Amino acid sequence: MDRHLWIVVFPAFFVAAFLVISFLMSWIGGWGALARSFRAQSEFRGDKQTGQRVRMRWRAGYNYCVTIGCDASGLYLAMNWLYRFQHPPLFIPWNEIARLRPRPQYLGLETVPLRLGSDLRIPLYVTARAAQNLERAADGHWPIESPE
Numbered sequence: 001m002d003r004h005l006w007i008v009v010f011p012a013f014f015v016a017a018f019l020v021i022s023f024l025m026s027w028i029g030g031w032g033a034l035a036r037s038f039r040a041q042s043e044f045r046g047d048k049q050t051g052q053r054v055r056m057r058w059r060a061g062y063n064y065c066v067t068i069g070c071d072a073s074g075l076y077l078a079m080n081w082l083y084r085f086q087h088p089p090l091f092i093p094w095n096e097i098a099r100l101r102p103r104p105q106y107l108g109l110e111t112v113p114l115r116l117g118s119d120l121r122i123p124l125y126v127t128a129r130a131a132q133n134l135e136r137a138a139d140g141h142w143p144i145e146s147p148e
Helices: 003-029 031-038 128-137
Strands: 047-055 061-070 074-079 090-093 097-099 111-116 122-127
Touching: 003 031, 031 090, 047 128, 061 128, 111 128, 122 128
Parallel strands: none
Antiparallel strands: 047 061, 047 122, 061 074, 074 090, 097 111, 111 122
């Protein structure tokens, strides 16, 4: 193959692979399913924590590329701009969120499990530190622990 053709083929292959992986992560983790019901309709103005580490359905992990935040209305999730393909910002009202009993630690981090969407039941695991910050920002709306 002509050497100059590689200059075009390799970047195109890399971009295509990146987009396919992003699509698969959205589908596997449940972000895409949540986006159908809970896509953010406006800019979120509450407290935010950038560069957070979360895990979702089927162990789909998003490491240090998620912004999470909340206010008295609900929970906000957004991906870093680089990973935004198939991951639009989400805003989930508190009545669609349940907090579950803590599970064993994930990679040495204590996590707080949430279940998003009363019909979808997509798990979201946030670090204990992030959960404490969210609970403070929720202004009394942080969900109580569900036995399920």
